[in-house]
Amino acid sequence: xxxxxxxxxxxxxxxxxxxxxxxxxxxxxxxxxxxxxxxxxxxxxxxxxxxxxxxxxxxxxxxxxxxxxxxxxxxxxxxxxxxxxxxxxxxxxxxxxxxxxxxxxxxxxxxxxxxxxxxxxxxxxxxxxxxxxxxxxxxxxxxxxxxxxxxxxxxxxxxxxxxxxxxxxxxxxxxxxxxxxxxxxxxxxxxxxxxxxxxxxxxxxxxxxxxxxxxxxxxxxxxxxxxxxxxxxxxx
Ligand SMILES: Nc1ncnc2c1ncn2[C@@H]1O[C@H](COP(=O)(O)OP(=O)(O)OP(=O)(O)O)[C@@H](O)[C@H]1O
Numbered sequence: 001x002x003x004x005x006x007x008x009x010x011x012x013x014x015x016x017x018x019x020x021x022x023x024x025x026x027x028x029x030x031x032x033x034x035x036x037x038x039x040x041x042x043x044x045x046x047x048x049x050x051x052x053x054x055x056x057x058x059x060x061x062x063x064x065x066x067x068x069x070x071x072x073x074x075x076x077x078x079x080x081x082x083x084x085x086x087x088x089x090x091x092x093x094x095x096x097x098x099x100x101x102x103x104x105x106x107x108x109x110x111x112x113x114x115x116x117x118x119x120x121x122x123x124x125x126x127x128x129x130x131x132x133x134x135x136x137x138x139x140x141x142x143x144x145x146x147x148x149x150x151x152x153x154x155x156x157x158x159x160x161x162x163x164x165x166x167x168x169x170x171x172x173x174x175x176x177x178x179x180x181x182x183x184x185x186x187x188x189x190x191x192x193x194x195x196x197x198x199x200x201x202x203x204x205x206x207x208x209x210x211x212x213x214x215x216x217x218x219x220x221x222x223x224x225x226x227x228x229x230x231x232x233x234x235x236x
Contacts, residue, residue, distance in 0.1 A: 002027050002152050002182040003048065008057035009206075010043050017043045019206035020057060025199070027151070030178035032197035032214075033186040036234050040206045041186040042082050045156050048184075049079045061152045075103065078150035080158055084141030088130035092121060095129060096143055103148040111147055119143045120169055134161040142170070146177065153177060155185040159192060171196050190227040200226070202233050209233040 003025035010018040018040040025031045035041050046052035048059045050066040050073060059066045064073035087095055093112060100108035116125050119139045124132055129140055138161060145153060158174065159167050175196050177183060187193060193200055193214070200217060202210040210217060210233055214226065221229050 001025065002062050003031075003059075003184060005044075005048065005059045006057055008044065008047055008059055009055045010040075010047060010052065011055045016206045018047070018054075018203075021203065021206070021208050022057075023201055023208060023211055025182050025184055027182045028178070028180060029198040030174065030183045030185065030196055032193040032200045033184055033203065034188075034190075034193065034200060034230060035186075035203035039203045039234070041203060042156055044203070045079075045154050045184075045186065046081075049077060049154055050074070051079075051081075075148070076151045078145035078148070078153045080141045080145045080153075080155045082156040084137065084144075086129050086137060086140055086144075089128065091128055092116070092125045092132070092140055095140065096147060099144045100147055105148060115143045115147045118146070119173065135163060135166040138162060139166075139170070142173070151181055153181050153183045153185075155183065157186055157188070159187065159189065167192075190225070190230065194226055202230060204234045 001024040005021060005023050007020045007022055008018060009020045021044065033041050043052065047054045048066060050070040053067060061073050062076050066073055096112045096115060097108055100111050105111050116122055119142050121136065121139050121143060124136050129137060142158060159170050162170060171192065174183060174185065197214060199213050200210065201208055217229060
């Protein structure tokens with residue numbers, strides 16, 4: 001398994017943001033991570049990537065523990081956080097070269113060029129990041145997540161703020177990345193899950209309430225739409 005999560009929990013004082021969840025994800029499949037606002041999605045992703053220490057439990061990516069083997073793990077993982085931290089004063093190309101160099105990539109300049117093309121930033125590559133529209137900033141975030149060709153991609157709301165054209169391009173990109181990588185992405189857009197995900201996990205108040213392939217989940221609920229299933233499982 002390239003993502004393995006075991007009894008993972010995060011408590012903020014008395015609040016159980018993530019309440020002991022376990023799940024796995026396989027290469028070549030895209031896993032949609034869904035849940036209402038405040039359900040614990042970003043907190044889970046931050047623990048998966050080692051940016052937040054769990055209260056208990058563990059997470060590993062390709063066998064590397066997110067806490068004890070974090071440096072090794074970061075080499076095989078790409079992460080797009082919810083609010084992508086970008087260096088606004090840097091130029092797109094300069095920033096991506098900086099990221100490529102932090103991974104010690106061979107042919108860094110070439111990797112930057114290829115990645116710029118792949119995420120559709122060619123026309124914007126000479127601009128300062130601060131000057132980019134929200135959608136293009138999001139593309140820079142995706143570019144920094146994939147530049148080192150990671151085996152596992154963790155994307156926190158990768159398409160938020162994109163217009164319909166950009167949405168479709170970025171979904172196609174994620175779909176193609178998912179062919180040989182393990183991808184987990186959080187989103188609030190059900191059509192997105194139906195369009196690009198193979199599997200789905202629904203989390204509610206820190207607990208997993210569904211973990212299935214989309215096909216099987218729909219079958220279990222007599223073919224009703226994902227949105228309705230989501231509402232059934234996350235409202236009382
Ligand atoms: N650093 C923190 N300190 C205290 N509480 C926190 C902290 N980070 C998250 N929480 C709380 O944990 C819960 C889960 O938050 P999280 O951001 O993981 O939800 P989410 O599912 O990603 O929500 P959204 O869909 O709105 O992005 C929320 O109630 C949030 O207020």
